[in-house]
Amino acid sequence: MDAIIENFFNVPIMVKMFPFLLSGFWWTIKLCLLVVPLGIVSGLAVAMLYATHIRVLKWLVIIYVDFFRSFPPLVLLVFVYYGLPLVGLELPALISVVVAFMLNTSSYYGEIFRAGIESIPRGQWEAARSTGLTWLQTMVHVVVPQAARNVAPDLTSNTLEVMKFTALASVVSFPELLRQAQLAQGLTYNPTPLIMAAGMYLVLLWPIVRLLSRMERRMLAVR
Amino acid sequence: MPGTRGAVTPGPPILDVRGLRKSFGPLEVLKGIDLLVDPQELVFVIGPSGSGKSTLLRCCNRLEEPSSGHVWVDGVDILARATDINAVRRTIGMVFQSFNLYPHMTALGNVTLALRKVAGFARPEAETRGHVALERVDLAEKAAAYPNELSGGQQQRVAIARALALEPKIMLFDEPTSALDPELVGSVLAVMRNMRASGMTMVVVSHEMRFAREAADRVIFMDHGEIVEEGPPERIFGAPEEGRTRAFLASVFDR
Numbered sequence: 228m229d230a231i232i233e234n235f236f237n238v239p240i241m242v243k244m245f246p247f248l249l250s251g252f253w254w255t256i257k258l259c260l261l262v263v264p265l266g267i268v269s270g271l272a273v274a275m276l277y278a279t280h281i282r283v284l285k286w287l288v289i290i291y292v293d294f295f296r297s298f299p300p301l302v303l304l305v306f307v308y309y310g311l312p313l314v315g316l317e318l319p320a321l322i323s324v325v326v327a328f329m330l331n332t333s334s335y336y337g338e339i340f341r342a343g344i345e346s347i348p349r350g351q352w353e354a355a356r357s358t359g360l361t362w363l364q365t366m367v368h369v370v371v372p373q374a375a376r377n378v379a380p381d382l383t384s385n386t387l388e389v390m391k392f393t394a395l396a397s398v399v400s401f402p403e404l405l406r407q408a409q410l411a412q413g414l415t416y417n418p419t420p421l422i423m424a425a426g427m428y429l430v431l432l433w434p435i436v437r438l439l440s441r442m443e444r445r446m447l448a449v450r
Numbered sequence: 451m452p453g454t455r456g457a458v459t460p461g462p463p464i465l466d467v468r469g470l471r472k473s474f475g476p477l478e479v480l481k482g483i484d485l486l487v488d489p490q491e492l493v494f495v496i497g498p499s500g501s502g503k504s505t506l507l508r509c510c511n512r513l514e515e516p517s518s519g520h521v522w523v524d525g526v527d528i529l530a531r532a533t534d535i536n537a538v539r540r541t542i543g544m545v546f547q548s549f550n551l552y553p554h555m556t557a558l559g560n561v562t563l564a565l566r567k568v569a570g571f572a573r574p575e576a577e578t579r580g581h582v583a584l585e586r587v588d589l590a591e592k593a594a595a596y597p598n599e600l601s602g603g604q605q606q607r608v609a610i611a612r613a614l615a616l617e618p619k620i621m622l623f624d625e626p627t628s629a630l631d632p633e634l635v636g637s638v639l640a641v642m643r644n645m646r647a648s649g650m651t652m653v654v655v656s657h658e659m660r661f662a663r664e665a666a667d668r669v670i671f672m673d674h675g676e677i678v679e680e681g682p683p684e685r686i687f688g689a690p691e692e693g694r695t696r697a698f699l700a701s702v703f704d705r
Contacts, residue, residue: 353513354550354609358564358616359540368563372554 237419244411244420251407252427257321258393258403259431262328263386269329270336275366277337278344288337295334301395303327308399324396332389339381343374383439387432404428462525464489464620464651465510470519472505479505481675482519487620487653492646494662494683495655497672498698503655506672507622510653511542524619540568543613543621547628549605551597557584557608558593561615569616583615584608587641603634607641614645621645623654659702663687671695 277288295303307327311318318326347370355365375382397406404424411420465487472480479502487493495503508514510521512528512535521528528538551560558580565576584590587607597605606626613621623642627635639661646652646665656662662669662683669686671679671694679692690696 348550350546350548350550351552354544354546354552354612355563356536357511357513357539357542357544358612359536359538359568360564361536364567368567369552373552376554 234417235419235422237415237417240411240415240417240419241423244415244423247411248404248407248420248423248427251402251404251424252431254402254407255393255404255427256431258324258328258396258401259390261321261325262332262393263389265325265329266332266336266389267382267386269333270338271340271371273333273337274340274344275371277341278366278370279362292334292337295330296338298331300327300331300392301398303331304395304399320399320401324399324401328389328393328396332385332392335385335389336382339378339385340371340374342381343378344370346377347373379443383443386439387436390432390435391428461489463487463522464491464524465653466520466522467506467510468520470506470509470521471517472502472509472514473517479675480509480516483675483677485670485677487651489651490649491667492652492654492665494666494669495653495672496657496659496662496669496698497678498701501672502675503672504624507544507624507653507655510622511539511544513544536568540564540616541619543610543616543618545606545609545613545621545623545626547625549597549602549609549629551605551609551612553597556594556596557589557600557611560597560608561612564612565615579615580611583611586614586644587611588637601634602630603637606630606638610638610641610645618650620651620653623652623656625655625657627656627658657702659687659699671698673698 273288273292276284279285304324304327307330308320308323311323344366351369351373352365355369356362360368393403394405396403397409400406404427408420408424411423412418463486465485467483467485470480470483470485471478481502483502483506485493485506495506497503505514509516510523510528516529519529523538523542526533526538528535551557552563555563558577561580561583562573562576565571565579566573569576571579581590581593584593587610589604589607589611592600592604592608597608600608606629610621610626626642627638630638635658639658642652642654642661643665654662654666664683666683668680669683670677671686671690671692673694679686679690679695686695687699690699
Protein backbone atom coordinates (compact mmCIF):
# COMPACT_ATOMS: atom_id res chain seq x y z
CA MET A 228 0.00 0.00 0.00
CA ASP A 229 2.80 2.37 0.92
CA ALA A 230 4.51 1.62 -2.36
CA ILE A 231 1.36 2.57 -4.25
CA ILE A 232 1.05 5.86 -2.41
CA GLU A 233 4.76 6.53 -2.79
CA ASN A 234 4.66 5.94 -6.56
CA PHE A 235 1.25 7.14 -7.67
CA PHE A 236 -0.14 9.47 -5.05
CA ASN A 237 2.99 11.12 -3.75
CA VAL A 238 1.76 14.34 -2.16
CA PRO A 239 5.07 16.27 -2.00
CA ILE A 240 5.62 15.58 -5.69
CA MET A 241 2.06 16.65 -6.46
CA VAL A 242 2.59 19.94 -4.68
CA LYS A 243 5.93 20.52 -6.33
CA MET A 244 4.79 19.66 -9.85
CA PHE A 245 1.36 21.25 -9.77
CA PRO A 246 2.32 24.60 -11.40
CA PHE A 247 4.25 22.76 -14.09
CA LEU A 248 1.31 20.51 -14.93
CA LEU A 249 -1.08 23.43 -14.74
CA SER A 250 0.80 25.12 -17.59
CA GLY A 251 0.23 21.95 -19.64
CA PHE A 252 -3.42 21.93 -18.64
CA TRP A 253 -3.90 25.44 -20.05
CA TRP A 254 -2.27 24.42 -23.31
CA THR A 255 -4.59 21.42 -23.54
CA ILE A 256 -7.58 23.69 -22.98
CA LYS A 257 -6.35 26.10 -25.63
CA LEU A 258 -5.83 23.22 -28.06
CA CYS A 259 -9.37 21.98 -27.41
CA LEU A 260 -10.83 25.46 -27.85
CA LEU A 261 -9.19 25.66 -31.25
CA VAL A 262 -9.42 22.09 -32.51
CA VAL A 263 -13.04 21.32 -31.58
CA PRO A 264 -14.73 24.39 -33.15
CA LEU A 265 -12.46 24.25 -36.19
CA GLY A 266 -13.14 20.55 -36.58
CA ILE A 267 -16.90 21.07 -36.32
CA VAL A 268 -16.97 23.97 -38.77
CA SER A 269 -14.71 22.27 -41.32
CA GLY A 270 -16.52 18.96 -40.85
CA LEU A 271 -19.82 20.69 -41.55
CA ALA A 272 -18.30 22.32 -44.61
CA VAL A 273 -17.07 18.93 -45.83
CA ALA A 274 -20.52 17.39 -45.32
CA MET A 275 -22.21 20.29 -47.11
CA LEU A 276 -19.85 20.00 -50.07
CA TYR A 277 -20.75 16.32 -50.23
CA ALA A 278 -24.45 17.17 -50.15
CA THR A 279 -24.20 19.49 -53.16
CA HIS A 280 -24.41 16.35 -55.33
CA ILE A 281 -21.88 17.95 -57.67
CA ARG A 282 -19.98 14.88 -58.76
CA VAL A 283 -16.47 16.36 -58.72
CA LEU A 284 -16.93 17.87 -55.25
CA LYS A 285 -18.43 14.66 -53.98
CA TRP A 286 -15.45 12.63 -55.13
CA LEU A 287 -12.95 15.11 -53.73
CA VAL A 288 -14.74 14.97 -50.39
CA ILE A 289 -14.79 11.17 -50.40
CA ILE A 290 -11.05 11.06 -51.12
CA TYR A 291 -10.35 13.66 -48.43
CA VAL A 292 -12.45 11.94 -45.78
CA ASP A 293 -11.25 8.43 -46.60
CA PHE A 294 -7.63 9.51 -46.63
CA PHE A 295 -7.59 11.35 -43.34
CA ARG A 296 -9.68 8.76 -41.59
CA SER A 297 -7.30 5.97 -42.55
CA PHE A 298 -4.03 7.90 -42.29
CA PRO A 299 -2.48 7.44 -38.82
CA PRO A 300 -2.93 10.76 -36.98
CA LEU A 301 0.40 10.34 -35.24
CA VAL A 302 2.25 10.20 -38.55
CA LEU A 303 0.16 13.10 -39.85
CA LEU A 304 1.18 15.18 -36.84
CA VAL A 305 4.87 14.37 -37.22
CA PHE A 306 4.65 15.02 -40.92
CA VAL A 307 3.02 18.44 -40.59
CA TYR A 308 5.15 19.46 -37.62
CA TYR A 309 8.57 18.41 -38.92
CA GLY A 310 7.88 18.04 -42.61
CA LEU A 311 6.39 21.40 -43.59
CA PRO A 312 9.42 23.42 -42.36
CA LEU A 313 11.57 21.25 -44.66
CA VAL A 314 9.64 22.53 -47.68
CA GLY A 315 10.00 26.09 -46.44
CA LEU A 316 6.70 26.43 -44.60
CA GLU A 317 7.60 27.52 -41.08
CA LEU A 318 4.50 27.52 -38.92
CA PRO A 319 4.32 28.26 -35.20
CA ALA A 320 4.10 25.02 -33.21
CA LEU A 321 0.52 25.68 -32.12
CA ILE A 322 -0.65 26.28 -35.69
CA SER A 323 0.92 23.16 -37.15
CA VAL A 324 -0.50 21.00 -34.35
CA VAL A 325 -3.96 22.53 -34.88
CA VAL A 326 -3.74 22.08 -38.65
CA ALA A 327 -2.80 18.40 -38.29
CA PHE A 328 -5.62 17.78 -35.85
CA MET A 329 -8.09 19.65 -38.00
CA LEU A 330 -7.35 17.53 -41.05
CA ASN A 331 -8.06 14.45 -39.00
CA THR A 332 -11.04 15.60 -36.94
CA SER A 333 -12.82 17.37 -39.80
CA SER A 334 -13.07 14.07 -41.64
CA TYR A 335 -14.68 12.41 -38.61
CA TYR A 336 -17.05 15.30 -37.93
CA GLY A 337 -17.71 15.39 -41.67
CA GLU A 338 -18.87 11.78 -41.70
CA ILE A 339 -21.15 12.41 -38.74
CA PHE A 340 -22.72 15.48 -40.35
CA ARG A 341 -23.07 13.67 -43.66
CA ALA A 342 -25.11 10.94 -41.98
CA GLY A 343 -27.18 13.63 -40.26
CA ILE A 344 -27.86 15.55 -43.46
CA GLU A 345 -28.82 12.37 -45.28
CA SER A 346 -31.28 11.51 -42.51
CA ILE A 347 -33.43 14.55 -43.36
CA PRO A 348 -36.36 13.57 -45.61
CA ARG A 349 -36.60 14.94 -49.13
CA GLY A 350 -39.89 16.57 -48.25
CA GLN A 351 -38.10 19.05 -46.00
CA TRP A 352 -35.97 20.16 -48.93
CA GLU A 353 -38.95 20.36 -51.26
CA ALA A 354 -41.06 22.36 -48.82
CA ALA A 355 -38.26 24.86 -48.22
CA ARG A 356 -37.30 25.19 -51.88
CA SER A 357 -40.95 25.57 -52.90
CA THR A 358 -41.15 28.74 -50.79
CA GLY A 359 -38.18 30.19 -52.66
CA LEU A 360 -35.38 29.44 -50.21
CA THR A 361 -32.06 28.81 -51.93
CA TRP A 362 -30.10 25.60 -51.53
CA LEU A 363 -27.81 27.21 -48.96
CA GLN A 364 -30.67 28.81 -47.01
CA THR A 365 -32.44 25.46 -46.91
CA MET A 366 -29.26 23.81 -45.71
CA VAL A 367 -28.59 26.40 -43.01
CA HIS A 368 -32.10 27.00 -41.67
CA VAL A 369 -33.91 23.73 -42.29
CA VAL A 370 -31.57 20.79 -42.82
CA VAL A 371 -28.51 21.35 -40.62
CA PRO A 372 -30.40 22.24 -37.41
CA GLN A 373 -32.38 19.01 -37.69
CA ALA A 374 -29.36 17.01 -38.81
CA ALA A 375 -27.23 18.21 -35.89
CA ARG A 376 -30.00 17.24 -33.52
CA ASN A 377 -30.28 13.78 -35.05
CA VAL A 378 -26.57 13.09 -34.65
CA ALA A 379 -26.06 14.92 -31.36
CA PRO A 380 -24.94 11.77 -29.50
CA ASP A 381 -22.28 11.05 -32.13
CA LEU A 382 -21.12 14.66 -32.10
CA THR A 383 -20.79 14.49 -28.33
CA SER A 384 -18.74 11.33 -28.21
CA ASN A 385 -16.56 12.47 -31.07
CA THR A 386 -15.93 15.77 -29.31
CA LEU A 387 -14.78 13.96 -26.17
CA GLU A 388 -12.56 11.75 -28.31
CA VAL A 389 -11.01 14.78 -29.95
CA MET A 390 -10.30 16.44 -26.61
CA LYS A 391 -8.45 13.41 -25.29
CA PHE A 392 -6.80 13.04 -28.65
CA THR A 393 -4.99 16.38 -28.19
CA ALA A 394 -2.59 14.45 -25.93
CA LEU A 395 -1.06 13.17 -29.15
CA ALA A 396 0.64 16.55 -29.49
CA SER A 397 3.08 15.34 -26.83
CA VAL A 398 4.93 13.34 -29.50
CA VAL A 399 6.11 16.57 -31.11
CA SER A 400 7.07 18.01 -27.70
CA PHE A 401 4.11 20.36 -27.65
CA PRO A 402 3.85 21.41 -23.96
CA GLU A 403 0.29 20.21 -23.40
CA LEU A 404 -0.82 18.28 -20.34
CA LEU A 405 0.46 14.80 -21.18
CA ARG A 406 3.80 16.12 -22.35
CA GLN A 407 4.28 18.10 -19.15
CA ALA A 408 3.26 15.08 -17.07
CA GLN A 409 5.80 12.90 -18.85
CA LEU A 410 8.53 15.50 -18.28
CA ALA A 411 7.58 15.75 -14.62
CA GLN A 412 7.68 11.97 -14.35
CA GLY A 413 11.21 12.02 -15.78
CA LEU A 414 12.34 14.79 -13.46
CA THR A 415 10.99 13.13 -10.31
CA TYR A 416 11.56 9.48 -11.26
CA ASN A 417 7.97 8.97 -10.12
CA PRO A 418 4.72 8.32 -12.08
CA THR A 419 2.61 10.46 -9.74
CA PRO A 420 2.42 13.32 -12.30
CA LEU A 421 0.64 10.95 -14.74
CA ILE A 422 -2.07 10.35 -12.15
CA MET A 423 -2.28 14.11 -11.66
CA ALA A 424 -2.70 14.58 -15.40
CA ALA A 425 -5.45 11.98 -15.46
CA GLY A 426 -7.19 13.90 -12.68
CA MET A 427 -6.93 17.10 -14.68
CA TYR A 428 -8.40 15.46 -17.80
CA LEU A 429 -11.24 14.28 -15.62
CA VAL A 430 -11.80 17.80 -14.30
CA LEU A 431 -11.86 19.06 -17.88
CA LEU A 432 -14.00 16.37 -19.50
CA TRP A 433 -16.47 15.35 -16.85
CA PRO A 434 -18.39 18.66 -16.67
CA ILE A 435 -18.53 18.65 -20.46
CA VAL A 436 -19.93 15.12 -20.47
CA ARG A 437 -22.64 16.26 -18.07
CA LEU A 438 -23.34 19.49 -19.92
CA LEU A 439 -23.59 17.83 -23.31
CA SER A 440 -25.84 15.07 -22.11
CA ARG A 441 -28.15 17.64 -20.56
CA MET A 442 -28.18 19.62 -23.80
CA GLU A 443 -28.91 16.42 -25.71
CA ARG A 444 -31.87 15.61 -23.50
CA ARG A 445 -33.22 19.13 -23.87
CA MET A 446 -32.89 19.05 -27.63
CA LEU A 447 -34.59 15.67 -27.84
CA ALA A 448 -37.40 16.96 -25.62
CA VAL A 449 -38.11 19.83 -28.02
CA ARG A 450 -38.95 17.52 -30.89
CA MET B 451 -59.97 18.81 -75.56
CA PRO B 452 -56.88 20.56 -74.23
CA GLY B 453 -56.99 24.30 -74.16
CA THR B 454 -60.55 24.59 -72.87
CA ARG B 455 -60.66 27.40 -70.36
CA GLY B 456 -63.00 27.99 -67.51
CA ALA B 457 -64.96 31.21 -67.87
CA VAL B 458 -64.31 32.72 -64.45
CA THR B 459 -62.29 35.79 -65.31
CA PRO B 460 -61.10 36.94 -68.69
CA GLY B 461 -57.51 38.04 -69.05
CA PRO B 462 -54.16 36.32 -69.31
CA PRO B 463 -53.88 32.95 -67.60
CA ILE B 464 -51.94 32.61 -64.35
CA LEU B 465 -50.60 29.23 -65.36
CA ASP B 466 -49.86 28.37 -68.95
CA VAL B 467 -48.42 24.92 -69.66
CA ARG B 468 -47.63 23.87 -73.20
CA GLY B 469 -46.35 20.59 -74.60
CA LEU B 470 -44.99 19.57 -71.21
CA ARG B 471 -43.10 16.29 -71.20
CA LYS B 472 -41.27 14.58 -68.41
CA SER B 473 -39.38 11.31 -68.45
CA PHE B 474 -37.72 9.43 -65.64
CA GLY B 475 -35.14 7.38 -67.47
CA PRO B 476 -36.99 5.36 -70.12
CA LEU B 477 -40.36 6.01 -68.47
CA GLU B 478 -42.33 8.91 -69.92
CA VAL B 479 -44.58 10.21 -67.14
CA LEU B 480 -45.95 13.29 -68.90
CA LYS B 481 -46.63 12.97 -72.62
CA GLY B 482 -47.29 16.50 -73.76
CA ILE B 483 -49.56 18.37 -71.38
CA ASP B 484 -51.33 21.60 -72.33
CA LEU B 485 -53.04 23.42 -69.52
CA LEU B 486 -54.29 26.96 -68.98
CA VAL B 487 -55.45 28.14 -65.58
CA ASP B 488 -57.21 31.49 -65.32
CA PRO B 489 -57.04 33.89 -62.39
CA GLN B 490 -59.27 32.80 -59.53
CA GLU B 491 -59.97 29.46 -61.15
CA LEU B 492 -59.99 26.24 -59.13
CA VAL B 493 -58.83 23.39 -61.32
CA PHE B 494 -59.11 19.88 -60.01
CA VAL B 495 -56.86 17.15 -61.38
CA ILE B 496 -58.00 13.59 -60.92
CA GLY B 497 -56.76 10.27 -62.24
CA PRO B 498 -55.38 6.91 -61.19
CA SER B 499 -52.10 6.76 -59.29
CA GLY B 500 -49.16 6.91 -61.64
CA SER B 501 -51.09 9.00 -64.13
CA GLY B 502 -48.62 11.89 -63.74
CA LYS B 503 -50.81 14.30 -61.75
CA SER B 504 -48.22 14.99 -59.06
CA THR B 505 -45.40 15.23 -61.57
CA LEU B 506 -47.43 17.80 -63.51
CA LEU B 507 -47.79 19.93 -60.36
CA ARG B 508 -44.15 19.53 -59.47
CA CYS B 509 -43.08 20.65 -62.93
CA CYS B 510 -45.03 23.87 -62.43
CA ASN B 511 -42.55 25.12 -59.81
CA ARG B 512 -39.60 23.10 -61.08
CA LEU B 513 -39.34 20.81 -58.10
CA GLU B 514 -39.21 18.45 -61.05
CA GLU B 515 -37.28 19.55 -64.12
CA PRO B 516 -39.44 19.10 -67.25
CA SER B 517 -37.83 17.19 -70.09
CA SER B 518 -39.39 19.54 -72.65
CA GLY B 519 -42.21 21.99 -73.10
CA HIS B 520 -43.00 25.39 -71.63
CA VAL B 521 -44.43 26.66 -68.38
CA TRP B 522 -45.38 30.26 -67.77
CA VAL B 523 -46.54 31.45 -64.37
CA ASP B 524 -48.16 34.87 -64.44
CA GLY B 525 -46.35 35.57 -67.68
CA VAL B 526 -42.92 34.44 -66.46
CA ASP B 527 -41.26 31.63 -68.40
CA ILE B 528 -40.11 29.58 -65.43
CA LEU B 529 -37.87 27.35 -67.55
CA ALA B 530 -35.95 30.24 -69.08
CA ARG B 531 -32.29 30.41 -68.17
CA ALA B 532 -32.56 34.03 -67.09
CA THR B 533 -35.44 33.37 -64.69
CA ASP B 534 -34.62 33.50 -61.00
CA ILE B 535 -36.46 30.35 -59.99
CA ASN B 536 -36.35 31.20 -56.28
CA ALA B 537 -38.09 34.52 -56.93
CA VAL B 538 -40.74 32.75 -59.03
CA ARG B 539 -41.30 30.02 -56.46
CA ARG B 540 -42.27 32.66 -53.93
CA THR B 541 -45.28 33.37 -56.12
CA ILE B 542 -46.25 29.69 -56.39
CA GLY B 543 -47.52 28.19 -53.15
CA MET B 544 -47.26 24.44 -52.79
CA VAL B 545 -48.94 22.15 -50.29
CA PHE B 546 -47.73 18.58 -49.92
CA GLN B 547 -49.43 15.33 -49.02
CA SER B 548 -47.10 14.83 -46.04
CA PHE B 549 -47.28 18.49 -44.85
CA ASN B 550 -43.46 18.74 -44.62
CA LEU B 551 -43.50 21.23 -41.78
CA TYR B 552 -40.12 22.02 -40.23
CA PRO B 553 -40.26 20.01 -36.98
CA HIS B 554 -37.69 22.16 -35.19
CA MET B 555 -39.70 25.36 -35.61
CA THR B 556 -43.00 26.54 -34.16
CA ALA B 557 -46.00 27.05 -36.40
CA LEU B 558 -45.12 30.74 -36.57
CA GLY B 559 -41.47 29.88 -37.28
CA ASN B 560 -42.57 27.67 -40.16
CA VAL B 561 -44.69 30.44 -41.62
CA THR B 562 -42.15 33.25 -41.18
CA LEU B 563 -38.96 31.54 -42.41
CA ALA B 564 -39.48 32.37 -46.09
CA LEU B 565 -41.04 35.73 -45.21
CA ARG B 566 -37.76 36.68 -43.58
CA LYS B 567 -35.26 34.92 -45.83
CA VAL B 568 -36.93 35.14 -49.22
CA ALA B 569 -39.31 38.09 -49.00
CA GLY B 570 -36.78 39.95 -46.84
CA PHE B 571 -39.10 41.20 -44.10
CA ALA B 572 -37.59 42.04 -40.73
CA ARG B 573 -38.73 39.73 -37.95
CA PRO B 574 -41.52 41.95 -36.51
CA GLU B 575 -43.11 42.51 -39.91
CA ALA B 576 -42.70 38.82 -40.82
CA GLU B 577 -44.37 37.80 -37.57
CA THR B 578 -47.26 40.17 -38.12
CA ARG B 579 -47.81 38.65 -41.54
CA GLY B 580 -47.30 35.17 -40.12
CA HIS B 581 -50.03 35.72 -37.56
CA VAL B 582 -52.38 36.97 -40.27
CA ALA B 583 -51.68 33.85 -42.34
CA LEU B 584 -52.28 31.57 -39.35
CA GLU B 585 -55.53 33.39 -38.70
CA ARG B 586 -56.63 32.69 -42.26
CA VAL B 587 -56.28 28.96 -41.61
CA ASP B 588 -58.01 29.36 -38.26
CA LEU B 589 -54.92 28.54 -36.18
CA ALA B 590 -54.08 31.91 -34.63
CA GLU B 591 -53.89 30.34 -31.18
CA LYS B 592 -51.38 27.67 -32.29
CA ALA B 593 -48.62 30.07 -33.34
CA ALA B 594 -46.26 28.88 -30.60
CA ALA B 595 -46.98 25.16 -31.04
CA TYR B 596 -44.46 22.78 -32.58
CA PRO B 597 -45.67 20.53 -35.42
CA ASN B 598 -45.59 17.40 -33.23
CA GLU B 599 -48.07 19.10 -30.90
CA LEU B 600 -50.59 19.55 -33.72
CA SER B 601 -53.04 17.16 -35.34
CA GLY B 602 -52.55 16.20 -38.97
CA GLY B 603 -55.28 18.59 -40.05
CA GLN B 604 -53.73 21.43 -38.09
CA GLN B 605 -50.29 20.65 -39.51
CA GLN B 606 -51.63 20.78 -43.03
CA ARG B 607 -53.31 24.11 -42.33
CA VAL B 608 -50.01 25.50 -41.01
CA ALA B 609 -48.42 24.27 -44.24
CA ILE B 610 -51.10 26.13 -46.18
CA ALA B 611 -50.44 29.25 -44.09
CA ARG B 612 -46.73 28.92 -44.82
CA ALA B 613 -47.48 29.13 -48.54
CA LEU B 614 -50.25 31.74 -48.20
CA ALA B 615 -48.08 34.12 -46.18
CA LEU B 616 -45.95 34.77 -49.25
CA GLU B 617 -49.06 36.00 -51.08
CA PRO B 618 -48.67 33.64 -54.03
CA LYS B 619 -50.35 34.13 -57.39
CA ILE B 620 -51.31 30.47 -57.51
CA MET B 621 -51.45 27.58 -55.08
CA LEU B 622 -50.66 23.99 -56.00
CA PHE B 623 -52.09 21.24 -53.79
CA ASP B 624 -50.57 17.77 -54.07
CA GLU B 625 -53.09 15.39 -52.45
CA PRO B 626 -53.47 17.70 -49.44
CA THR B 627 -55.86 15.43 -47.54
CA SER B 628 -54.58 11.97 -48.48
CA ALA B 629 -52.49 11.55 -45.32
CA LEU B 630 -55.25 12.72 -43.00
CA ASP B 631 -57.65 10.76 -40.84
CA PRO B 632 -61.16 11.13 -42.30
CA GLU B 633 -62.42 13.30 -39.45
CA LEU B 634 -59.64 15.84 -40.05
CA VAL B 635 -60.20 16.24 -43.79
CA GLY B 636 -63.09 18.67 -43.35
CA SER B 637 -61.02 21.38 -41.63
CA VAL B 638 -58.50 21.44 -44.48
CA LEU B 639 -61.20 21.51 -47.16
CA ALA B 640 -62.91 24.36 -45.27
CA VAL B 641 -59.72 26.39 -45.49
CA MET B 642 -59.42 25.65 -49.20
CA ARG B 643 -63.03 26.68 -49.71
CA ASN B 644 -62.29 30.01 -47.99
CA MET B 645 -59.25 30.54 -50.16
CA ARG B 646 -61.34 29.97 -53.25
CA ALA B 647 -63.94 32.42 -51.97
CA SER B 648 -61.23 35.05 -51.48
CA GLY B 649 -60.13 34.61 -55.09
CA MET B 650 -57.03 32.42 -54.91
CA THR B 651 -56.11 30.57 -58.08
CA MET B 652 -55.69 26.90 -57.26
CA VAL B 653 -54.69 23.65 -58.91
CA VAL B 654 -55.63 20.68 -56.76
CA VAL B 655 -54.56 17.07 -57.21
CA SER B 656 -56.87 15.11 -54.96
CA HIS B 657 -59.23 12.19 -54.59
CA GLU B 658 -61.85 14.27 -52.74
CA MET B 659 -64.48 13.90 -55.44
CA ARG B 660 -67.25 15.48 -53.44
CA PHE B 661 -65.14 18.56 -52.89
CA ALA B 662 -64.29 18.63 -56.59
CA ARG B 663 -67.94 18.42 -57.55
CA GLU B 664 -68.93 21.26 -55.26
CA ALA B 665 -65.93 23.61 -55.47
CA ALA B 666 -64.07 23.07 -58.75
CA ASP B 667 -64.53 25.28 -61.80
CA ARG B 668 -63.01 22.63 -64.00
CA VAL B 669 -62.04 19.01 -63.58
CA ILE B 670 -59.19 17.44 -65.51
CA PHE B 671 -58.91 13.69 -65.84
CA MET B 672 -55.39 12.41 -66.45
CA ASP B 673 -54.27 8.92 -67.32
CA HIS B 674 -50.90 7.57 -68.45
CA GLY B 675 -49.35 11.03 -68.63
CA GLU B 676 -52.05 12.61 -70.77
CA ILE B 677 -55.06 14.79 -70.20
CA VAL B 678 -57.86 12.47 -71.31
CA GLU B 679 -60.80 14.75 -70.69
CA GLU B 680 -61.60 18.03 -69.03
CA GLY B 681 -64.64 20.12 -68.35
CA PRO B 682 -66.94 21.49 -65.68
CA PRO B 683 -67.44 19.07 -62.78
CA GLU B 684 -71.11 18.46 -63.64
CA ARG B 685 -70.12 17.14 -67.03
CA ILE B 686 -67.03 15.15 -65.99
CA PHE B 687 -68.84 13.51 -63.11
CA GLY B 688 -72.31 13.45 -64.67
CA ALA B 689 -71.67 12.61 -68.31
CA PRO B 690 -68.03 11.76 -69.00
CA GLU B 691 -67.36 11.25 -72.69
CA GLU B 692 -64.28 9.06 -72.54
CA GLY B 693 -64.34 5.39 -71.60
CA ARG B 694 -61.25 5.74 -69.44
CA THR B 695 -62.87 8.55 -67.43
CA ARG B 696 -66.00 6.46 -66.90
CA ALA B 697 -63.95 3.44 -65.82
CA PHE B 698 -61.92 5.54 -63.36
CA LEU B 699 -64.95 7.24 -61.86
CA ALA B 700 -66.73 3.91 -61.55
CA SER B 701 -63.75 2.46 -59.68
CA VAL B 702 -63.63 5.45 -57.34
CA PHE B 703 -67.33 5.60 -56.54
CA ASP B 704 -67.71 1.84 -56.16
CA ARG B 705 -65.51 1.79 -53.08
